[in-house]
Amino acid sequence: MNTIGLIAFALVGSAKAIREQFDLFGVAVVGLATAFVGGTTRDLLVNRVPLTLSSLSEVSLGMLGVVLAVGLNVVLDSPDDHPVTMLADAVGLGAFATTGAIVATEAGTSSFGVIAIATINAAGGGAFADLLLDRYPFILVTDFYASCAVLGGVTYRIVTSALATDGAAAALCATVTVGTRLTAVNRGWELPTAQAFGELLLGPDDN
Amino acid sequence: MNTIGLIAFALVGSAKAIREQFDLFGVAVVGLATAFVGGTTRDLLVNRVPLTLSSLSEVSLGMLGVVLAVGLNVVLDSPDDHPVTMLADAVGLGAFATTGAIVATEAGTSSFGVIAIATINAAGGGAFADLLLDRYPFILVTDFYASCAVLGGVTYRIVTSALATDGAAAALCATVTVGTRLTAVNRGWELPTAQAFGELLLGPDDN
Amino acid sequence: MNTIGLIAFALVGSAKAIREQFDLFGVAVVGLATAFVGGTTRDLLVNRVPLTLSSLSEVSLGMLGVVLAVGLNVVLDSPDDHPVTMLADAVGLGAFATTGAIVATEAGTSSFGVIAIATINAAGGGAFADLLLDRYPFILVTDFYASCAVLGGVTYRIVTSALATDGAAAALCATVTVGTRLTAVNRGWELPTAQAFGELLLGPDDN
Numbered sequence: 001m002n003t004i005g006l007i008a009f010a011l012v013g014s015a016k017a018i019r020e021q022f023d024l025f026g027v028a029v030v031g032l033a034t035a036f037v038g039g040t041t042r043d044l045l046v047n048r049v050p051l052t053l054s055s056l057s058e059v060s061l062g063m064l065g066v067v068l069a070v071g072l073n074v075v076l077d078s079p080d081d082h083p084v085t086m087l088a089d090a091v092g093l094g095a096f097a098t099t100g101a102i103v104a105t106e107a108g109t110s111s112f113g114v115i116a117i118a119t120i121n122a123a124g125g126g127a128f129a130d131l132l133l134d135r136y137p138f139i140l141v142t143d144f145y146a147s148c149a150v151l152g153g154v155t156y157r158i159v160t161s162a163l164a165t166d167g168a169a170a171a172l173c174a175t176v177t178v179g180t181r182l183t184a185v186n187r188g189w190e191l192p193t194a195q196a197f198g199e200l201l202l203g204p205d206d207n
Numbered sequence: 208m209n210t211i212g213l214i215a216f217a218l219v220g221s222a223k224a225i226r227e228q229f230d231l232f233g234v235a236v237v238g239l240a241t242a243f244v245g246g247t248t249r250d251l252l253v254n255r256v257p258l259t260l261s262s263l264s265e266v267s268l269g270m271l272g273v274v275l276a277v278g279l280n281v282v283l284d285s286p287d288d289h290p291v292t293m294l295a296d297a298v299g300l301g302a303f304a305t306t307g308a309i310v311a312t313e314a315g316t317s318s319f320g321v322i323a324i325a326t327i328n329a330a331g332g333g334a335f336a337d338l339l340l341d342r343y344p345f346i347l348v349t350d351f352y353a354s355c356a357v358l359g360g361v362t363y364r365i366v367t368s369a370l371a372t373d374g375a376a377a378a379l380c381a382t383v384t385v386g387t388r389l390t391a392v393n394r395g396w397e398l399p400t401a402q403a404f405g406e407l408l409l410g411p412d413d414n
Numbered sequence: 415m416n417t418i419g420l421i422a423f424a425l426v427g428s429a430k431a432i433r434e435q436f437d438l439f440g441v442a443v444v445g446l447a448t449a450f451v452g453g454t455t456r457d458l459l460v461n462r463v464p465l466t467l468s469s470l471s472e473v474s475l476g477m478l479g480v481v482l483a484v485g486l487n488v489v490l491d492s493p494d495d496h497p498v499t500m501l502a503d504a505v506g507l508g509a510f511a512t513t514g515a516i517v518a519t520e521a522g523t524s525s526f527g528v529i530a531i532a533t534i535n536a537a538g539g540g541a542f543a544d545l546l547l548d549r550y551p552f553i554l555v556t557d558f559y560a561s562c563a564v565l566g567g568v569t570y571r572i573v574t575s576a577l578a579t580d581g582a583a584a585a586l587c588a589t590v591t592v593g594t595r596l597t598a599v600n601r602g603w604e605l606p607t608a609q610a611f612g613e614l615l616l617g618p619d620d621n
Contacts, residue, residue, distance in 0.1 A: 026553070040459075150232075
């Protein structure tokens, strides 16, 4: 799952940079950032040297995603919107949320820490890539994406507290994250804005 | 003071995200980032696991600020411009600058380190939130905001060097930061740009 | 070389902030960020307290660059485009890439880690400054800048692997970085975009 996620994340990030006419160095940086900034931030937060800097196999998977994006760009219009990419990206979201929850739990953080690090590990790379592309992190404005990782992190925390085995918690975390993500894509789920939420509570604003 | 600051910072950050039509997840992230990114960066710089990830009570205060912003948005136009919010924000600026100066001094940084970490702790969260909102960090362009934390940090450093007790240094740091901030708001203080500064030295540019 | 680099980087960063009408605090922050964020990120990644926070002499050099930018702005139109600045900036790029490669090697990272940290140390500060200025990091979109640090990092890694002395590796890394940068400026080198790269492989797109 981690393998699929690294390739998919790098592919999605690179495809966004290609669309913005970044040069090949920029395409590679945005792709690798999408794949690795989440995990690197996780490692910095729990105070250890990022794995990315010592493991060559992970980086190779990221580079493969970059190369795929550049190659597919010649034959497809938007390789990052392809159903296979969407599926692989959802699998990556689940894998990274689970890894984040495990690392945070091992580091002894609070419940909030587990959920926050699961979310950052899963969605932080994409958000950072959007900053490099000089636009809003899309996960903050629309879509139901990082919220799936939040739900996965909550699941992990509840299951580990309920004294189930860590393996069960990890499997459930991944299942919840991938499941809610795929459902969100199919159904077009979105979270309301605060304005829409206010209208929901009080009825439409007549100003 | 720290309590007031966390609530005020989260409220101000969330209100900015609400105005930009972020969804509720985005509103919560920007609010929590405003409250906690400064302290988290401080902890990373002095190489310790961020307190935010282990203390649930701090996060609860941040979440309270987010909820307040969403709730007040229904009844007020700009809850972040309300005089009570401005006052609470100034108190937070003072509290966070002081905490930053104390942590940096304990970590054995140079005078520059003390001032830099006091400023980052106090103003870094707001600056990061502006990056998430895809605009200039406002503290770099206008207003007299981070400069109050710089003055507070300088005060702390001078007082501790002069061998006064740490308690006195902390009290003076907070007083200077809050005092200059409130005066700056009342008097509309702004720092000059380099262009205006050049004209100040040389007279107006006739080009 | 490090001395020249710190002054040049701070000058270039400050000059960009001056052009965007940032106030003097903002000019200082962007200038110091350009000079120090690369090295600070390097230190965070290898899990040590950033040198910037404990060494006053380095910060003084950065402040000198800021003051130079503000002063020269009165008499020159673009002090950051001046040939002397371009040369000093290239020297800084070489010095910082070399320092990054040395620190990463000492920290025991993989080949990728050495190259990545050399590049981040050399070009990360400028990229972060561009984010503060609310625009694309220019190194990702155009120019042949960070790529020189990549080549320097590759050189360092190859030479140290080939069992030459570390001193030789450092000298070669700096030479390659500065040499390719100066050539790139003179010849107007740019990397292709993925689109141009596709056309290069397949011939022009007739759509």
